Amino acid sequence: MTLYFYNSLSRRKELFIPQDESCIKLYVCGPTVYDRAHLGNARSAVVFDQLFRLLRIYYPAVHYARNITDVDDKINEASLTRGLPIEAITQETTAWYQQDMTRLNALPPTVEPRATAHISEMIDMIQTLIVKGHAYEAEGHVLFRVVSFPEYGKLSGRSQDDVLAGARVEVAPFKEDPSDFVLWKPSESPMPGWESPWGFGRPGWHIECSAMGQKHLGFPLDIHCGGHDLQFPHHENEIAQGECATGKTCARYWLHNGMLTVDGQKMSKSLGNFITMEEAFSMAPGEVIRYVLLSGHYRQDLDWNESHILQARQAMDRFYQVKGLAEAQGVSFDIEPEADIEVNPVLEALEDDLNTPKAFAILHQLANSLYKDFSIPVFLQFYQGAQTLGLLSMSSGEWFQGSLDETGLCMADVEQAILDRAQAKCDKDYGQADRIRLDLLEKGIVLEDHKDGTTTWKKS
């Protein structure tokens, strides 16, 4: 029971020691709901879902919050472009996101707070910051006074001078200091807004996570997660405002996932190489996508390409074949959570900073062993490992046969074809037998003959 995580705050791998073993506090930065989720969003969600699943094995309760950002300038833009009310956009996009995450076997968080439901908490926090001298009002804006927080930059490893040196943003004239950031800004119709002590306005980007993290979990959080691109400025600013407002550490462990590239290029709006989950699901089933997303270490960049998808699909086929062996043996899939923890090498790999590639290697070793000599204890290790990775959620029948829709066949067609082929084989009419098999293959059905004379089928 020794979990190690690479902590962005210290820039090294650390033993994980929770504040309270009876309840772990996990916060993950969720999506801004203005457009369909893309693979980058999915990677973050899947990687930290995997963390959630692991933590649940070791601790009795894990409180996992993942926010929905439903107030943002990009949402306002989408609303204008599409001519739809803001709520219509955010509700639709949130529903898509949740469906997509379900298809990836990402468990729902304990709580999924929406920014617009926490405006008063944000206003309270901003007021506290003003009272304490960490924020000031200027021309309807409220800004965080960065010089008031000497530790600013501790997460991203930059000094305040560095921040200025690299500043590419045009500095608003009302800022006391160029690195100050917005907590609250004025709004005019049709922009969404709320009444506040500083007039009608809306929150800046960073304050929501601090307010919601504090409300739903409470500082200090045990683990705060998000994409590496959020490390600066988003998380740096969260630390600044959160710690100044509450006087408590924001989070004790910060985990950041690496970026996703597509055919070697970073996925980005400007390059136009965003892959939405809708597109991704048209290329591969959810578990295959999940396998791809976990096939590299979470902190490294990961490339999305055809070859990756193919390899993941083959690996999943092999794993499901093993599950099929277990089903044939009548193995019960009820795993007692604590049964094999101390000796499960898959979990050992995951304990070491979520080493999913190593975990997959071990799953393959276990699969090899199971093919040669099936044993229930080894299978249970294999299965528990796969489940902790969020895989093998269906039966092998569902996996290999699933829906026949795209083949244009029905179950009876396939069964009749198998019978016809068996007759042809009986008659030694191998030409006819092969024609039947090739005909099915063209329609996406592969036949497998077994030693006992039976024939089974699966989708290719």
Next chain:
RNA sequence: GGCCGGGUGACAGAGUGGUUAUGUGGAGGACUGCAAAUCCUUUUACGCUGGUUCGAUUCCGGUCCCGGCCUCCA
């Protein structure tokens, strides 16, 4: 310019101061009427360069490339 992360065999991708990672692909074989699945054998490694060491892909220095963040971004 500042900060950070990488460079491993055909490809993907872990790891280690001295022993096969793992998967895919290629080659050969077993099984099969032919396939599929499975099994066996096999092929090419650790960017370059100094140093430490009995010994370095693994530690230290230098060097050359690549990528990310510094602007909305998972």
